[in-house]
Amino acid sequence: MSVKHALLALLDEEPMYGYQLRAAFEERTAETWPLNIGQVYTTLSRLERDGLVEGGDTDDDGHQIYKLTDAGRAELTDWFGSAVPRTQPPRDELAIKVALAVSAPGLDPTAVIQRQRSATMSALQGYNRLKRQTTDLAYELVLDSLAFAAEAEIRWLDHCDARLRRVADHPDGAR
Amino acid sequence: MNAPETRPVLELAQVTRIHGAGGLAVHALREVSFETYAGELVAVMGPSGSGKSTLLTLAGGLDQPTSGRVLVEGTDLTAVGSAERAKLRRTSIGYVFQDFNLIPALTAGENVSLPLELDGVPTRAARAAASTALGELGIADLADRFPDEMSGGQQQRVAIARAVVGDRRLILADEPTGALDSVTGEDILRLLRARCDAGAAGVLVTHEPRHAAWADRVVFLRDGAVVDEAGEPMAAVRS
Structure with missing residues (x-):
């Protein structure tokens, strides 16, 4: 930063x-x-x-x-x-966790995904509560930035979920 | 805030809905139990086919469960005849849709007063109630406009006014922001939130996490069953 x-x-x-x-x-x-x-x-x-x-x-x-x-x-x-450079992606613990959960023995990766989805949704609810309490534009836009990032994470989790389900339904590799 | 009530405005008890039969039977909902209290907004999320729309349709009395009970303001929709169910829909339940569903030939004011007039309220009283509802949503000045003379956000505000006019307390919103840009969509969610804070009970189906997060609780559906919840259940807060 x-x-x-x-x-x-x-x-x-x-x-x-x-x-x-x-x-x-x-x-x-x-x-x-x-x-x-x-x-x-x-x-x-x-x-x-x-x-x-x-x-x-x-x-x-x-x-x-x-x-x-x-x-x-x-x-x-x-x-x-000038645009802010999209540098080397920061190490993302969640992406690493999901990547490892997919092949972890005895683990249901969809449970990992759902736990995260609930936690991220709770965080998103928290940002909206803060937004209701402020009329400061700059503060609202920073909260929006956090909210859009949380939303992107939830969408990615939905996508992971759907892909895992597809693979479970078609173990032969059909997409 | 209204005085605490012990009875939920909407209650689904062990609701199952099966479409078709035999090998082709589709379990749209499986023993779902779900409550919404006055003052509470609950969002329902889940992938396509998870049962979100079925839940909303059953809550609105537009469809009947295969088993289980659906209670609105304490009346079991599965136990009353179709005439009484239709009356309950007009007097207790308001719907908000993605594509607004306003009647193009009626003005905003007429669209909002229509449900009251259909219920036998005299025109003058119905128009007065409509104008109050439009005022509460900040669009009193649009009462004489026709739908095609308004923006999407304005039309959705009219639709919310129509959903709450006449002291209806259950608002069922099906992807209400789907046709709106992000700023207008957020305005609509803030309005729904405010209507719930003022004493309505809301159920919001949406696939947009930022909008779902305006709710007190977010219920996650998967394959027709509730798999998880985020936020505090009102019942837990009250007890």
Whole structure:
């Protein structure tokens, strides 16, 4: 996840110091991906080294306020203007579990699938409960992202289920 | 929230539905027991042929089980004659369909008041109830529009108003978002959810997990039997 670009985007709205950036990031993303303050300051110093932000004045309490440079603004424009790369798929415990369950001796893979389907549906119900409690657009869109990912997982589980059933009905390999 | 009630609005007890006979018999539902209380929205999910539509059809009194009982507001649909069943359908049960099923020659207001008028409610009172129902769904201003003058989302709102008009408390929704885009579909689910929060009991058949997740409980059907549930049963919350 690009903390770097998230900080650039927030600084483009207004100059801020580290703790403000962390608070703004977490508010905007519904505290879904907590940032520790060390990570924020490390990132800021790298951005400063690369000329993308500059640490300017300190406020009355001695916090150093960072602001975006022209190079930082160009970098941000590039980020918003390009697609997020689909890199090497992250290791997915569920996909690995189902792949192994298919051939595990004495195990019913459809039971593994149904347990997961119920658990993922419960998570999805939780996201919708949170959506009912908020009117904040950014928060809602982050929850939607989690909800669509959970939905994709359930659809994939349905697909696994249907394929297993097909194989059970046609052990000779007919599709 | 309404005062807690001990009697479910809809109760299926050991319901079996077999189509055909002998070697060709198809068990559409196998001893399914299922309850929905006022204030509760229950979603039913399952692959094609799992019995979802059969369950909804039986709950609506449009079909009869081979064995078992179907109770709506305490009345056993399997024990009453077809006339009384039809009356119960008009007064207690509201249907919402994927393709809205509004009557094209009637305005939104007329579509909503029709079930009341068929039940003998005087036109003026029926129109007033329809206009209240449309208002509750945020579309009072569409009362004089015809279906082809409205968007899909607006038509579905009219259909929900028609399903709840006249204090009917059981809403049966069959893929109500199937013809709608994702944002409009979510609006419709939020409305159904709100109708249930206001005291209706809802059963929603859908294949869209995000929409099913608006329900208090999600029931998974497979080969005509309930295999699992996600969420808290209302009965457990009450006891």
